[in-house]
Amino acid sequence: MIESPSGFWEPVVWIIAAIVALLIAYFIQRRGEKTYKKGVQSETFLMGNPKLSEGETHVRAHNIYWGFFEGLKKYYVPTINAHTGIINDHLVWLTAGIAIVIIILFIAGGI
């Protein structure tokens, strides 16, 4: 039981609710189509083309979210270009961070 300023979170209640929802879904699915033939309808249909071998049908990692990457090229290209694996550039970032933070603290003052 976590009390937060505007709400609470109790996992046990959530789990019970989830189990109830699963049971309801299961009963709905029980009343579904009875004439489902497993062997035939679960095969991949490739427009009548010859069946591909295993490994060719597996979607490799670099194909997933390709569109996401293409859509955000404006953000991604400069970000990836900033990640030069050169150690000197990392140290430039460190020096720049020191300079920026010290200027901010110097301006902001304090007690």
Add this chain to the structure above:
Amino acid sequence: MMEHVPLNFPFLAAALLVGISFYILIFKRNLIKLIMGIGMLASGVNLFLVALGYRAGGNAPIYTDVPEGPMVLPVPQALTLTSIVINVAVLALMLTMVILIYRHTGNIDSKKSRILKG
């Protein structure tokens, strides 16, 4: 005896050493020069630490046949000793890794010898 040192000269020297070593770390691509820069950075910090402990006209803080007079602070000297040994250890490990990088990639340029990026 350097009783009257103008404008904190040793502290200024330490700060400038740190600055020069940062210049090396930023602009030198040769890994051996990079390690030299880290060594200079460590010597700048050690100079700063040891200069903190100096007391005008002080002797070394060792009572064996010491002449009369004030003694310089012992704690910064102990800190400097520790930091020197730590620096030696770090440099030894870095040089080992540079040897291995040279064995693998054939050069010690931080741009040409990198594999991981992005």
Add this chain to the structure above:
Amino acid sequence: MDKLLTYSPILIIAIPLAVAFLIPLISRAGGKARNALVIASLAFVEFLVIILARDIYLNGIHIYTLGAIAPDLALPGGVMVPIRIILEVDAMSIFMGIIWATVSLTAAIYSLSHMARETGQTRFYTLSLLMVAGCFGMIFTGDLFNLFVFLEITSISGAALIAFRTRFADAVEGGFKYIVISAVAGLMFLFGVGLLYAQYNSLNIGFLASVMQYSMLDKIALTLFLMSLTIKTGMVPLHMWYPDSYSVAPANITAMLVITSHACMYAVFRVCFSLYGITLGVAALGWIVVIIGLLTMFVGVTMAVFQTDVMRFMSYHAISQMGYMWLGVGVGLAVLGNPEALATYGRDAIGGGIFHILNHAMYKPLLFLTAGALYHRTATRDLNKMGGLGHNMKFTLILYIIGTLSIAGIPPLNGFASKFLIYESVYQFNPVLAVVAMLVSIITLASFTKAFQSAFTGPQLPEYKDVKEVPKPMLIGMGILAAGIIFTSIFPGLVLEHIVYPATDALINQAAYVNGIMGGIP
């Protein structure tokens, strides 16, 4: 028992050190004796940490003065200034200590069979124990220079362990980047320590906090501390070395390195809250940390989406999860000045950040260890070459699913509980921050679904037809962390009340930390 409790802060640091010095001699007797010694010492350290934690939650801060006439006498001889090195263990320290003891024991059990085929195991275990001791020293010490020394121990052993597989060029490169960054960061930290020593002629955190004036040199020192410690935690934009180094190490070492970066984050909290504390009553530092946290979350997760090296992918996710902690604690730091805001949502924000440290310290090592299990069987880290491994590695699949749901903050797992606290409290500080945090959580789930699909599901690839489940010790090591995740998920309120909020109050309450050292002296 009582004396053991008195000596436990030093024994927790000194026993791994002594065993590490002993291992090169013991290993003459064979590998089995060495491994048994390592596991036994780590289990004993775990036991000491647990009894010490129980006493601290009951009776408050423990201090241990090294070399004094009485260990719990902080100021011997009636002087007003602490002369010797003092270990000060409060609720926050022991919180990190519980995490570190558990994860190091888990990683050691895992490495029993993950490292079985490698050469140089004796020195591997020696360096692992030195890393354990160094991180415990960082967590428990109350002395700035001592913190620097143990930071260097952790960095050097970590660099040597990252480059453990010297037959690969990228491993050596990652180790070199790690040691260079650590050396520069350590020297910057030492420069800051020198600046504080020049003004107040002391190295003790509690004493310095009692005389801190926030002058110009203090500002320079604060900047050096912040930058030199946050670059070790992989904070954007100083994160670029982080995936390079963490992705090439053996998986059990990466699981430990994640907690060492958490220890550096603990040092940042210690400096900000306990050393400077109320004296920096300006919101500027808090806003700096908050903006850093947002950048860290967003850049980390977006860079992680398209990675194909599984360890590198998880390293970027580690960066992005660090952002949540920076966000929560930064909000608390920004409102440290005004008490009513701190009471309404600041304490909850800091508590959420610290609770997220606990959760992250359980599920991120679990995910790294599952990645190591994949590497153990397929001998590659490239997700493009994997596929259909779930058919044979069912237990690894289940553990990976637990870790994934937890890191993505899916109810009812513990990742959701801490993110819930962070969202709720940050929303009252500034709604935009909470929206960005939720967006980052969604992208996290999406990218982990990608890794899950490409590694475990799909048809059984011909080259992995006869791949087997990983051996038992690795499953046991991962199972301990999974059990911790399940427990924290079912009883979040219990953990929050008894472990997290004491740590939060120990951070906020600076006077208690100072009084732990300075005793009755006003």
Add this chain to the structure above:
Amino acid sequence: MLSKIVRTAANQLILFILIFGLYVIAHGHLTPGGGFQGGAVIVSGVVMLLVAFSSKELKKSLRERTLSVMESSGALIFIGLAFAGIGIAFFYNFLVGTPIFGRIPVTGPNPGDIWTGGVIPLMNFAVGLKVVAGLSAVVLAMALFSSGEEIEE
């Protein structure tokens, strides 16, 4: 493997370097110096031998296994001395006032007495042993590696 003159000179000089290093270690609690400094002096002698003779020759007399055992024992002596005082506190100087190294010098300037310092001289010896073994192991390993020799496990 340098010329015969260099090797003979190195054979003679190593004695003096050893004696000077041991003096610096042994008087660490009276004069400037100590375990680290004296150990570094002795390691400079080892480096001189490494330059004069080849690393193959030196490997016959100094083996990494022996060096690592020496280093571990030095570290164990050091942490053991720290543990020995744990009855009062870790790193407590428990030898002050006892017959071995226990005499307390007169306050203020004095000529110095070797039997003072408590555990400090013993710790100096432990650290000196450790530094000698460790740094010579590093130098020897680097020399053997760059000359393509096998480095034992």
Add this chain to the structure above:
Amino acid sequence: MRQVIGLIVLLVVIAFLVSGMLQFIHPFGYPPSDIDDYIIEKAQEETASNNVVASVVFDYRGFDTLGEATILFTAVTGVLLLLRTVKRKEKNS
């Protein structure tokens, strides 16, 4: 571009360090010293050693020295770990 940014931030950092060193720190040779005065005064009867630096290194701050020796041990172990089994790798390849 990278050169310009590097130079600018470098100059900013150097300027802050030098200003701190010149203006705000105590004058060279006259440090605040209450801990060190106590140590210089009490070291002889507390640690029975003439060399105050040795008594600080091995008694007052002995834990740092243990860490320092540990760092040396760590570095030596790391070097010997990294330089292992080179011949075997060359044999395999």
